[in-house]
Amino acid sequence: MDILQQEPIAALATAPGIGAIAVIRVSGERAVERTNRLFRGKDLTQQASHTVHFGTIRDQANTIIDEVLVTIFRSPASFTKEDVVEISCHGSEYVIRQILRLLLNEGVRMAQPGEFTQRAFLNGQFDLVQAEAVADLIAADSEATHRAALTQLRGGFSRQLKALRQQLIEFAALIELELDFGEEDVEFAQRDDLRQLVWSIQRVLRPLIESFSVGNAIKNGVATVLAGKPNAGKSTLLNALLNEEKAIVSDIPGTTRDVIEDELFINGIRFRLIDTAGLREATDAIEAIGVERTRQQLDKAAIIVYLFDAAETPLPEVQEVKTELSQRNVPYLLVANKMDKLSGDQLAEWQQQFGHELVAIQANTGKNLDQMTQRLTDFVRSNAVPGSTVVTNLRHYEHLTQTDAALARVLDGLDAGSTQDWLAIDLRDSLRHLGELTGEITTDDLLATIFSKFCIGK
Numbered sequence: 044m045d046i047l048q049q050e051p052i053a054a055l056a057t058a059p060g061i062g063a064i065a066v067i068r069v070s071g072e073r074a075v076e077r078t079n080r081l082f083r084g085k086d087l088t089q090q091a092s093h094t095v096h097f098g099t100i101r102d103q104a105n106t107i108i109d110e111v112l113v114t115i116f117r118s119p120a121s122f123t124k125e126d127v128v129e130i131s132c133h134g135s136e137y138v139i140r141q142i143l144r145l146l147l148n149e150g151v152r153m154a155q156p157g158e159f160t161q162r163a164f165l166n167g168q169f170d171l172v173q174a175e176a177v178a179d180l181i182a183a184d185s186e187a188t189h190r191a192a193l194t195q196l197r198g199g200f201s202r203q204l205k206a207l208r209q210q211l212i213e214f215a216a217l218i219e220l221e222l223d224f225g226e227e228d229v230e231f232a233q234r235d236d237l238r239q240l241v242w243s244i245q246r247v248l249r250p251l252i253e254s255f256s257v258g259n260a261i262k263n264g265v266a267t268v269l270a271g272k273p274n275a276g277k278s279t280l281l282n283a284l285l286n287e288e289k290a291i292v293s294d295i296p297g298t299t300r301d302v303i304e305d306e307l308f309i310n311g312i313r314f315r316l317i318d319t320a321g322l323r324e325a326t327d328a329i330e331a332i333g334v335e336r337t338r339q340q341l342d343k344a345a346i347i348v349y350l351f352d353a354a355e356t357p358l359p360e361v362q363e364v365k366t367e368l369s370q371r372n373v374p375y376l377l378v379a380n381k382m383d384k385l386s387g388d389q390l391a392e393w394q395q396q397f398g399h400e401l402v403a404i405q406a407n408t409g410k411n412l413d414q415m416t417q418r419l420t421d422f423v424r425s426n427a428v429p430g431s432t433v434v435t436n437l438r439h440y441e442h443l444t445q446t447d448a449a450l451a452r453v454l455d456g457l458d459a460g461s462t463q464d465w466l467a468i469d470l471r472d473s474l475r476h477l478g479e480l481t482g483e484i485t486t487d488d489l490l491a492t493i494f495s496k497f498c499i500g501k
């Protein structure tokens with residue numbers, strides 16, 4: 044494919060600020076020639092793609108701005124598929140500014156946020172899902188978000204969906220053809236085959252749709268509510284986990300009144316820890332706000348950790364809590380705190396009663412905390428099939444669910460023996476959502492929204 048080289052753009056590709064090295068990226072029409080006019084060293088225009096050259100960048104007065112390494116990528120073997128030059132200079136803000144200024148003099152303009160990636164997408168380097176994964180990969184701040192972004196970048200689900208969409212287009216075309224025959228009773232599209240195809244698409248879509256709850260948790264943090272009566276040791280536990288004095292620890296029941304939110308990375312997964320006032324009925328007005336908030340937080344939780352003072356809490360009370368929690372359809376963990384105050388027999392009794400749902404810890408020394416955190420990460424991991432693609436992007440999730448809904452209408456239509464025009468509408472709907480997902484159908488608005496979220500230089 045011949046790439047149409049657009050007007051040249053440049054931007055700092057590394058983080059702004061002072062650093063040992065900075066990389067300025069140039070892409071577009073005659074990028075190599077333009078850079079060559081600032082460069083003293085070999086004639087860059089004569090050099091092969093994927094080669095690196097040492098030299099200096101000089102201004103109009105022939106003053107040396109910096110010693111640099113210039114890497115050349117010739118179209119189409121580059122990130123944007125255009126001619127690309129990467130100038131590695133010293134990471135001084137002055138040097139960067141001067142080199143960019145000299146490039147602008149050569150007819151290069153400053154790149155918009157995400158413009159390099161947008162060109163890569165428009166030139167068919169990858170589809171929209173992968174382009175968005177580039178942004179996610181850069182933003183990834185935990186092992187789990189990084190893994191999810193990388194899988195998507197490497198093709199993820201879009202390749203498979205594209206192939207299925209192609210088959211669906213063929214069916215849609217046949218149905219449209221039937222429409223052309225109007226009154227005549229013809230069927231070019233085998234209804235059973237169409238049904239099979241819809242099923243196979245749904246088999247791909249459904250796990251992706253379901254993965255979003257995990258994906259979203261991975262990206263935005265797993266909302267973890269730490270509940271328990273006053274004095275159970277919630278603040279102590281939170282402090283032990285966060286290793287800093289965020290919540291007030293005290294002996295007076297009911298002093299942790301505010302909902303404290305904090306983030307914690309456990310085994311590469313981000314947890315948003317939400318500490319709450321005790322679940323006990325409020326005895327005064329201020330506390331009531333706290334308790335009301337506890338209930339609200341419980342409703343938002345992805346995981347609930349119920350902490351109790353194992354020495355002070357009778358077994359039936361925990362049974363009751365367990366019954367209440369099990370009605371919430373959210374994974375929960377019962378944590379028996381202050382195990383130092385229990386005898387071995389008592390501990391064994393708790394374990395026997397609640398088995399795998401309970402962990403005994405000692406919050407003030409951190410004993411068994413690793414067991415507890417292991418359980419928490421297990422909850423998240425057990426929902427994600429290892430190596431499978433996890434949908435983390437809301438835009439993808441919405442198109443996936445809308446495709447699924449449109450396909451369900453196709454199936455309903457087939458069952459009800461609907462006329463071609465109805466089937467055609469639902470098929471077009473499914474195709475549109477699938478196309479918008481992978482970027483086979485785009486609008487300028489959509490692209491602008493997606494790429495404006497990128498940082499400049501990407």
Ligand code: GDP
Binds near residue numbers: 383
């Ligand atoms: P909260 O009201 O649930 O936030 O409870 P706190 O964190 O304020 O703890 C209440 C009291 O229990 C404090 O005096 C803590 O030092 C104490 N405590 C917390 N964890 C343990 C533990 O594992 N063993 C013992 N013996 N005391 C603990």
